[in-house]
Amino acid sequence: MPNILNTAPELYRIRVAVPVHLYDCFDYKVTEDQYRQIEVGARVAVSFGRQHVVGIVTEKLQSDAPIDSSFQLKFITEILDDQTILNEAVLKLCHWSAQYYQFPIGEVMHAAIPTLLRQGKPYNLLARTWKVLDLNADDKFKRSEKQQDAYKVLKLHPHGTAETILNLSGIETATLKAIEKKGIIRCELEPQNFQPEPVQLAQMPLTPNEDQQKAIQSMVKAKNKYQAFLLDGLTGSGKTEVYLQVMHEVLKQGKQVLVLVPEIGLTPQTISRFQSRFHCNIVLMHSGLNDTKRLQAWQHAQTGKATIILGTRSAIFTPMPNLGLIILDEEHDLSFKQQEGFRYHARDVALYRAHLENCPIVLGSATPSIDSFYLADQGKLTHLKLTQRAGGALMPKMHLIDLKIAKKQQGISQNLIDEIKKRLDKKEQVLIFLNRRGYAPVLICESCAWQANCPHCDAHFTLHKKPYEHLHCHHCGTINRLPDACPQCHQQTLKPIGMGTAKVEETLQELFPEHKILRVDRDSTSRVGSWQKIYDQIHTSEPMILLGTQMLAKGHHFPYVTLVAILDIDSGLLSVDFRATERTAQLIIQVAGRAGRGEMKGEVYLQTLRPDHPLLNTLITKDYRAFAKDTLADRQIALLPPCRYAVMIRCESRSQDENQTFLTNMTQKLREHAGNLIDIWGPIPAPMERKAGRYQAHVVLLSTERAKMHFYVREWWQQILHFKPSNMKITIDVDPQELS
Template sequence: MQVSDLAPAPIFRVRVAVPVHLYDCFDYSLSAELYQRAEVGARVAVSFGRQNLVGVIMEKLAPDVPLNPDIKLKAITELLDERAILNTQSLSLLTWAAQYYQFPIGEVVHSALPTLLRQGKPYNLLARTWKLLDAEAEQKVKRSERQQEAYKILKLHPAGTSENVLNLAGVETATLKALEKKQICRCELEAQDFSPMPIQMAQMPLTANPEQQHAIDSILKARKKYQAFLLDGLTGSGKTEVYLQVMQEVIKQGKQVLVLVPEIGLTPQTISRFQSRFHCNIVLLHSGLNDSKRLQAWQAAETGKASIILGTRSAIFSPLPNLGLIVLDEEHDLSFKQQEGFRYHARDVALYRGYLEQCPVVLGSATPSIESYALVQHQKMQCLELNQRAGTALMPKIHILDLKIAKKQHGMSQALLDEMKKRLDKNEQVLVFLNRRGYAPVLICESCAWQAKCPHCDANFTVHRTPYQHLHCHHCGTIHRMPDHCPQCAHTELKPLGLGTAKVEEHLNELFPDYDVIRVDRDSTSRVGSWQKIYDKIQQSQASILLGTQMLAKGHHFPYVTLVAILDIDSGLLSVDFRATERTAQLVVQVAGRAGRGERKGDVYLQTLRPDHPLLNTLVKEDYRQFAKQTLQEREAALMPPFRYAALVRCESKSQDLNRDFLQQHAALLRQSAGLNVDIWGPIPAPMERKAGRYQSHMVLLSPDRARLHFYIRNWWQNMLHQKPSSMKLTLDIDPQELS
């Protein structure tokens, strides 16, 4: 037999998703022995160019699949997992998301892994377990309430318990370390136990009213198939109780529940509701966790140990072997849309995941997005309405205050201040809302009208007075010291103009010296654990003023707040973004919904220079649903989303001319291929034309046919990326939510 007659030796190959900004997976060779052990969904170490990277196996190619003889494959460096850590459904979801949002598959898959797994660390990380050493240590902890509480919880677990469980119970790691120094407990590293906990009810459910019961029954009928529900419930109408009772039945069947909330700030109250109702394994998944805790929570979800997974938007990609229900609370919230890098929308991904996993998806909100109402209108989602507040609570009444004619002190009308004094004197709480952090939005010279502008952006500096006096650009992050004179005319009288939360706090302390003013914004909650302390303080039934930004508006339950004051709503009424009125209406209703959630009736006072604005009158005289109905009609008449599908190309460089010429050239190419199937707006300068020293331009693509829009964009977009100058940054935003 001739040597040439022998069949070629089989080449064992796998297709790997590698975290690079390229749109393909890459083939790597491996030995027959490794090929047998390798599983789709497992991690591998590979060499890519000059880098050593961690990839995920997406496909095992049959050895008899022919290979171009001119191609020389690299071999994988190491098989990092002996089993798949991303299951088939997870890989299908990630592949769909990469295709839908036109983003490199390797980076999408990479984003679904915890940081330690991305770095190639072993899966079986040891867990930190705390064990009590001294069961008679009451005297050693009597001076610290936190240590006393931690000690009591440790006594409930004589055999020891994991740090994650203790953290969920409100015990901070720093407190445990303090007890360790006193030799009251010790930390041990142990292999993680991934067996599920027995599930018990810790507390009986509340009695559902007829509307709640109808919603519960409707969702449970669909628990073994895909169906999307919009739980459209007034603020305080008991949406969470509906979630809990549905979750109870799903968990009883041995299924997992994924609950998404828009921001980390909502997790403390949500986790406490879940823990008081269910005795089962509950894990948190959000960016506030350190790397090891995030990995342990992710592993509890991936192995099926966790019955309830509570997280922010990225948790939608967590692998869950027994998923039985997805809940998105505050589904309208913009925080569910990722605004950088992989620009997915967790709400839309959740709907597709429910379809893949054949489980119901519940979107809950008091102010649903116009997109969700459109899905209901097109019978792609079932609407379940809750029209009455739970218990005896009544909806608050909205009062509009005309700032043009009102007597004012420090930007607040006298009528509002008088009403606040009445409520505080009755030992009630008042919530003051201003969506502008810092001390003042403008620093101006009283002599020549010079304003302190950021040198890198088309924006003013914001004045801050803590932790020291400085100027801060909230767009690019630039910080400058506070000038002692005007750089234009040398005048020394520089005046902070306008109101920020820090300045309002100062004025409220001056006007109401006998009452606590509790400020809640990004500056006051930046330290670890600070939001939980503030939240606990608010829950005490003592007269106080809560002052804050949007962080206070998102689904919190403040039972002692009877008056809400919205200081400035006008900026939302004047924006160029077609979604601005929707966002403003949602904000007004959500903030107003914090009032009167307990036994006492609530009132809302809204200050404005435009008291006759149609939006405000619709909200006062009718309700959010009527506003949404009108907005749907307007969007349909104007052929705006959701009645056409959109994609936004953002272009950024050091020259606006370069942006315009490049986008015009590629707009012409798209018109040639797509014809009338795609409507192209622009290129035009972005609303903030210059940001961080670079010029921003936009081009909007619209089509009534989503599939055609994506078809024409796909190759066109990748050609743009190949042809762009190296100094230019291009991003594609599918279904954009903001035009900034």
């Protein structure tokens, strides 16, 4: 037992969250002057073991607070902030998240601040401001339209413009530097102005239809209090217009709005809509920003200067002094769940934050998650429905193509080829969806049936042809050269099987050589700004074929697309994961929703080997809500989430026997303590048993009583961490979204 004594009155202490993988905060000594100066939520530099790290002050301890005398307390090294940088609400949110997701509090708090602040850099950075030196240089930009446009904008602001504002207007830093070399403008470092600016309406709102008006009125009534809404609207039903009108009511009060989107690919169109509606300070927060710009955006939000904050999942931890509304768009999207390290779900954290901030929150989707439908049934979400497409547009008609009997060219049915040609001849656009990047998913020898498999994973290599021919494992990242002959029988009979987006692109170029084909996947959009360039091309009225993966399916507005084709949907119908059919249904509806959003009618074609599958028939003859109702009923019968709460323990090591033995012993300890309160499934091998040379296994814990399960699991998890072998990696995933 530690020796607990009362401290001497002259001993001043603070409690600090340190970014190490330990689950406690740690006490440090400070002088009397430091104690008076330090604010809870500020950063301090401390020594931890042999490391020098940046921590966050979580508490100023009273002089008579008990102390563990078995430890020798250290003095802090330095106070880094003279004021709090994480306000009370965010500190509470971090503590709750650390406890709920069973993750070290110091690492959670570090995730809530930008990289430069984690490194101990000063809070008050100077802002880069661009000023015009020569107001008569219009004739010096004949060869660069970008530079000419940037110069025209800069001339409107003779006293200078912040680089962040110019970037939001589409002017790249590289363009500014190119003009600077000509001696026409210069960059100066100036103190940032954190004073909020008044919000002005730049564009009149559209007239809402009956469903939109009802949703807007319900949300506006909830301002200044916590209420959670599920905005369940058909694709193209005008959810964004509802967001904008509710945002306006909140902004008029001088409050801030946080809008979360699943991926940075959605930010160009979203910020364009916001900028065209509101004249105010809007900031972006996502992984595509460099460290300096990320910090500047964070500071604008933290000081209240920014009125609209648009970001991906990590933005939910951004401090905001006047938060009045949270919007989570495409709430069903799996990208809101962090799948590594701190495995939080931004949707659930956002709900708790709205509760802490006493403000309304809107979860919007055309295909709400089964979890959200369940919360709506329980009355925890107010369910609002948009049943009409905006502007009178009709929902696209869906057709199934049976691949067992259809004539095909390189995996594309002749019927679909004919339909694509009709649309292109009418000067319309076509979207083709295939959720498989690369050239081909399998390379096989026709002589001996050898397959190119990853030596480190239970998976095939994917064949890529660009930037050079190679084999790539999308699970562990291994890259091998393409063999000249079969390594097993040495025959030159290697053949790619199946199709990825690169192969489909090649086929489409042969079929439609006179038309532009834009491929959108992780390979084609890896360069900074590449997605924005593709997006701009799509929004011309030029007839073209858009080909891509899930990046094309997520909430984009493509007004000239009238035909959508899904080349292969069957893989989602055969998965062992009970959520696979939900993901597949959402994907079909989301992809289909890109068609017919403008004035022209849309159609959708799905290629499948299983045209009689109940999921496909429900979506075609009924709708997604009917599917969701049936799925929720099935989950209730099977006692699967969300009808029971789940925790998954994932284990990986060099030996599957070692995984199984350790997890079996540990689950037996949990059974001894929790009894029948927790249903334990496993241990079982993961669906991909071997990945990156290590074997994977997991255990799933299920219970109808979440609080009691968390109580038992919290103590048990600490035992696991204490007893696990040093060569074993083990992680906990509360409310897991995938079984892999």
